[in-house]
Amino acid sequence: MFEVLGKLSWFFKAYWRQYTVAITLLILASVVEVIPPWLIGDAIDAMTTGQLTADDLRNYIIVLLLIVVTSYVLNFVWQYQLFGGAITIDRLYRKKLFQQFLRMTPTFYEKNRTGDLMARATNDLNAVSLTAGFGIMTLIDSTVYMALIIVAMALTISWKLTLFAMLPVPIMAFIIQYLGKIVHERYMVAQESFGDLNDNVLESVAGVRVVRAYVQEPLEEQRFFEKSEEVVEKNMAVVRINALFVPITRIGMGLCYVIALGYGSVLVSRGELTVGQLVSFNVYLGLATWPMFAIGELINVMQQGNASLDRVEETLQYEADVKNATHHVDASPTSVGFRDFTFQYPLSQVKNLADISIALQKGQTLGIVGKTGAGKTTFLRQLLREYPLGEGLFTIGDIDIAQQSKEQVLDWIGYVPQDHVLFSRTIRENILFGKEDATDEELAEAIRLAYFEKDLANLPMGLETMVGEKGVSLSGGQKQRVSIARALIKNPEILLLDDSLSAVDAKTEAQIIENIQRERADKTTIITTHRLSGIQHADIIIVLDDGQIIEQGTHEELLAQQGWYKEQFDRQQLEEANQ
Structure with missing residues (x-):
């Protein structure tokens, strides 16, 4: 007792x-x-x-x-x-x-x-x-x-x-x-x-x-x-x-x-x-x-x-399953590379990523597409260090990520998740969550890049509008753009967009992509999406299926391969024409 x-x-x-x-x-x-x-x-x-x-x-x-x-x-x-x-x-x-x-x-x-x-x-x-x-x-x-x-x-x-x-x-x-x-x-x-x-x-x-x-x-x-x-x-x-x-x-x-x-x-x-x-x-x-x-x-x-x-x-007493290395190695995000990389979730019965090999240099954009459950989000989670590392080699700046501290890696990253998590605060506070000490000019620039200026002008209190719990007072597209602005205000070395433009129309998507291309020409961007229009500009595009890369190349190269990517592109083009 x-x-x-x-x-x-x-x-x-x-x-x-x-x-x-x-x-x-x-x-x-x-x-x-x-x-x-x-x-x-x-x-x-x-x-x-x-x-x-x-x-x-x-x-x-x-x-x-x-x-x-x-x-x-x-x-x-x-x-x-x-x-x-x-x-x-x-x-x-x-x-x-x-x-x-x-x-x-x-x-x-x-x-x-x-x-x-x-x-x-x-x-x-x-x-x-x-x-x-x-x-x-x-x-x-x-x-x-x-x-x-x-x-x-x-x-x-x-x-x-x-x-x-x-x-x-x-x-x-x-x-x-x-x-x-x-x-x-x-x-x-x-x-x-x-x-x-x-x-x-x-x-x-x-x-x-x-x-x-x-x-x-x-x-x-x-x-x-x-x-x-x-x-x-x-x-x-x-x-x-x-x-x-x-x-x-x-x-x-x-x-x-x-x-x-x-x-x-x-x-x-x-x-x-x-x-x-x-x-x-x-x-x-x-x-x-x-x-x-x-x-x-x-x-x-x-x-x-x-x-x-x-x-x-x-x-x-529960110990996190992702731990920092005993001795950290300082690195610079000049590249992101995977070689023969395989990953399996702790509770999964199958390999969720298998034999992934890809090299991405600073300033390049990687597009990731594939059917639902193909492993697109799982790929991004490797960079976010949410789970223990898989087998094979995964490097940032040519240094094994296992030798780098989680804090260092996450400090380079700006992340826009599929489920757009907003806090019960004002729009200003939600965007500044990405960089608390940002200036008014940086805030305005992030809003412009996220193509949110017009929507913001129509809101009753502008930046001081309360978004409600989980952003309940905003539409799906508005929540996505607030999330994008939150990531962009950080001006991260590596930007991860996880199907983050699904709730906006084609015109808005094109404008946001154009802004990101222009302003982030010297930084790395990784985009997962179901709409191929969002990644046509990418330097490298990979098609995932059951965690494996089945197609890889530029937009033009993938169309020439006459595979899944070409089939999906034709289908989406037809749908847009019908609309």
Whole structure:
């Protein structure tokens, strides 16, 4: 149960001063709180014997007021320090998780659902934070505070009465410990279920337009209801066990009171105990009520915190499958080359690229075409270092890419993906994401190259227009051109366009291609597309089929080969003529 504290030892060592102050003051506050019952008992004995004077009463009241003020100050400081630490660990883990999410490659996200990752970054972190704050408090209260109360009862009142009155406590502790193990198991299951629910909601919200288009709202509502009921059921399984802690504690405390009053009365009748001492003993038992409850809360919090920490650490300990070389070699993007290169996705059963050999010099444009699933995007992903390198040779600047740092390679690249990811910010902020320190002139030039000036003029707030979540307020063509402008403002050495002109008309496509040709004459460009008009100008064009190059050459050379490229070109020309 307490192994969670060992797992968090790095945090307690880093913030040992804060926790030392908090725990020390918490213990001092506990010591102060066990004094009033003794004073009350002493005052009652003085009253029953007729020895209580006005001065004595005044002294009792002053001492009690001082104890109240001291207790208030101590409690304020230790709570500020302790629960401040809980907030700090929440912040640290949240930062670590976010950094881990950014570092991870697609393989990680193929194995982990977004909803479950969100659950780990919210619910699980809250449970860990609770352990570092409330858990430490209940640990001290259920041990040190309880021990102080027992010592006070045994030394100032009667060790015999204390021994008999505390008999139910070990039995309670054993039962609560057993229940805590069940809580741990059921809480893990409940968190997994919550992750499933999160994932379901994310998918439904992201695909709400498709849901409406297919009139699937009732089905989605039913799916959500079933997932929600599953989460409720799993959490109720936890609650059913948690609900046993309080009754067990109350029953145990009730037995303690019965024993204390019964045996205490016998001791009073024998003259071994005064009435004041019996009253003090029962006040002490009242103080012991919270430590008794704290035992149950402690086990509950520790078990849930342990389960949640395991889930968080599982995510943090996941190692990226694309790592930098131990010793980096500096290079210059003067060329991009593949020789006998073969690649297979980690979860694939077939070769996704096979025997790829091509050499591209700086300033050249490479066009990649092929049917759907031929390997066009897979080719670009090799440059983006999203997956472990395949077999064969892959170089940039005649140096093996495995010897170059990922950061260096990605710094050369401007990337426009098929799925145009825009952030819920303004158009200006989305474009400047490619180069945050770009000047207004560079921003205007990127917009011009992306042929977005006219559309921008028609938007209500121009560059300050909010694009909405995932660019929902823009059309498909507008989103593509914002993405292109974001890549071009970086003025990258290598520009990757992954079917990035599919949503624009032929005239707009021709204008963008012309702009890129003119402005990037001395830089490398790689374009994948289904529309051959977008790559006719390319220096080299390759046709991929099942990950292999089946045709290669310039536009004119490929037409002369009378292969797939010629067939596709004729078909597209006919379609354009018919339109």
